[in-house]
Amino acid sequence: MPPYQLTLSEFLAARQSDLRLSDEDLARLAGLETPKIWPLILNGKAKLPLQRIEGVAYALEVEAGALLEMALKEYLPDLLEVLTRAWGPRLVAIERDVIGHLRHVAAGGNRIVSVIVNGVPMDQEGRYA
Known part of the structure; x- marks a missing residue:
């Protein structure tokens, strides 16, 4: 150590x-x-x-x-x-908040956020569409 x-x-x-x-x-x-x-x-x-x-x-x-x-x-x-x-590595609270927010926005039909974040659209469960 x-x-x-x-x-x-x-x-x-x-x-x-x-x-x-x-x-x-x-x-x-x-x-x-x-x-x-x-x-x-x-x-x-x-x-x-x-x-x-x-x-x-x-x-x-x-x-x-x-x-x-x-x-x-x-x-x-x-x-x-x-x-x-x-x-994967543990996320800190702010990272979890950002991911949660992005999932919320993407779930509301804003596929632009999904495309920008992932390069490929994802559904609400985080699967590639």
Whole structure:
């Protein structure tokens, strides 16, 4: 791992510190059953449950997709590699918004947007027409 890249635990601890959240406040905001699990996650004795990624991301004010990617990179790197090959790189929120807007416009019959964006018209499901 490059020296500038934080581990998931280091990142979680840094965000918690930046936001000045106690373990209890973080657990409550994240929807964790008990704040006792949090120190175990931070010191690497327990893994961040993947089903709690969205809650923890909300509590730490980070994008859930980025946090999930960090967790998969550390916990299940082979799975992350397969998912990235199958689905392509993760999009950030603004990219998803742009794509959603373009799909909405194209679904409304504005085929010019589809032609400009894709070079070939696409239907509402993103299939080439």
